[in-house]
Amino acid sequence: MKNKFNTYNKATFFALLILPLLIPESLFAQEQRKTIHQIESEYFQNQQLDLNLIPETNVNSQLLESSVSNYEVYGYYPYWVGSYENYDWTALTTIGYFSYEVDSETGGYTSIHGFDQSGIVEYAHERDVKVELCITCFGNAANRSILGDTVKQNTLIHTAVALVKDAGADGINLDFESVPSDQRDNLTAFITKMRAHLSNEVPNSRLTICLYAVDWNSVFDVEAIVPHLDKLLIMGYDYYYSGSSYAGPVAPLEAQNYYLAKSVDYYLDEGAPKNKLVLLLPWYGRRWTVLSEEKQSETAGRSKSMSYATAKALVGNNTPELDAQFATKWFNTTINDTLWQAWYDDTETLETKYLYIKNKGIAGVGFWALGYQGSGNEMWETVKKVFSEECSIEEQLSAGDINLSPNPIAKNEILNIKFNFDMKNFRIEIYDINGKLIGRYQHENIAIDESFSSGTYILLVKSNGRIIARKRFTIE
Incomplete structure (x- = not known):
């Protein structure tokens, strides 16, 4: 199938990449905290992408065997990032197509953003990579509307499964965020029904779910849902978020209160088996306007997210410092006479976190998001360095x-x-x-x-x- 989402011209792609990164997230803020998934999804809903302006590409895509087949390496593919043909597919096992946006009034969708026309399933399968359709439902009201209504649940289940079946895709990823605590049992029932219908209609298919870094309201009955899921993906980011009072790491490996290792241990203690648990990590960072150059300075406003490629460019002549406890880098910079403090992960800090995943013995790693790595190969090479079968004994040191x-x-x-x-x-x-x-x-x-x-x-x-x-x- 022809790929209708081929390469954007450089100016168009760069504009799409940085637009959400230049808009203060206070514009999106409501009474509940939103993850990067929801913030960027809502931003791009309002952007008009003229697919007729997207030229064909002549990228030479070789069919190579996966280098990371012993681990899950999951990459979210947001529809707005353009061409998927320039990825190193040997460093991936699964793509999550983002997304089927749930219509909370009916259970159908408001948009699937070209999933059925993108050609990504055929392209990925040629490279031995699975494709899941990510279903997004954001906010208390929307989740209560869907999970509290069995008719809407059934509409959602049958519509999504039919799309996956018709596309020849491999499964579904559930990203239900801000689920109210009183919908815990309904969420479990929904997952159970989704699994049954998906397995019946698409044999050997997969069902995965996004877990919150901190499950504040205990909405996931882990022991009850584990039998129906192939993988559980912890969203290991936004520990420091857009509204944080102090600048800090998006994904601290260790910290005083909440951090990656604590999130992993929490879900293991709740009954998630290691062979099903995947830790999602950020290929993005955040920058805040701050009151001083002191590390973790008090902020003067809400943060802006920035892709790894943007953070790398923003470093400029600054010298990032490594925080060894957080396993994250940071630097101060002045833009238009305003002092900013930026925190982000690069290949060095991500490698530390990859090694933590490997040494912890969980199933693998994932990323938000593909396309944010920029034009270089270093992000792909670091994934393969740690998770490939050829990884040396020094690289496996725990x-x-x-x-x-x-x-x-x-x-x-x-x-x-x-x-x-x-x-x-x-x-x-x-x-x-x-x-x-x-x-x-x-x-x-x-x-x-x-x-x-x-x-x-x-x-x-x-x-x-x-x-x-x-x-x-x-x-x-």
Whole structure:
């Protein structure tokens, strides 16, 4: 099938990429917090995309085998990003086509954004990548309207499954956000019915769901829904969001309150099996107007989201700093005499998070969103570096493969670092809990002298310039 969503001309694509990134998210704010999925979806609903202006492409797309077949690598494909032909398909296992927008009045859809015309299913299948149709339902009122009405539920189920069947796609992804707490049981019943009808109409199909980074209202009965789902995707972003009072990381690996590792542990404790749990990570960041240049400064307004490509360009002559606890980079910049503080993930910080996923033993990783990586190959190469079968032993080093002793440690003692196999060309970096670099070392015995304060520290192991392990220790 001909791809009607081929390459935008450069000016058109750049405009589409940065438009939502230049609009303050206060324009979208209501009484409930919205995720990046909802904010960008609502923005692009109001944009007129003239598909007749999209030229054909002559991209040479080779049919190559997946490099990451032992893991789930899930990429959301928002309809507004244009051509999908320039992706490295060997770094993907599943595409989520975003999206079927639910009509809460009927259960049908307000738009499917060309899903049935895009040609993406055939194109992906030629590259051994699955395609799911993402169904979006945003807001308390819309979710209550759908989940509280069995007639609307049935309309939604039958309409969506028919679209998937007709397109030859592989399944459905559910992205129901801001579900009211009183709809918990109805959500479970809906998932059960969707699974039954999907399996009946599309044999060997998949049903997946987006989970909130923090399930504030306990809307997911994890034990009850797990048998009906193939994968559960944690939206591991917007821990610091558009309305945050202080600038900070979109996806902190560790932090004081809420963070990626805590979200993963929560769902594991709730009954999600590791082989079904996927952690979605951001290929975007945020920038806030701030009151000072201090890290995590108080904000002066709501943030703007920015793709990885935009963040990379915005860095300019600035030198981003690594916060080792968050595993995120940040920098200050001045635009039109206004001070901004930006937080984003790059290949170094994402690699740290990929290694956490791999060492945790969960099913894999996903991204919001494809198209945000820009024109370079570094984002794809980092995914393959960590999740490919050829990943070297250094790349697979986990916190369990190094031992720190003693830990806790007193001042004027020696911190001994033991690798469980021969480790060459390594470097140790120690950061305090606030992300300040304390020292760099190239030996395995570090004297903890009086220059160290009592508290918690982050130890990073680097090899060939890459972070391959991190571990905490405490100085008493």
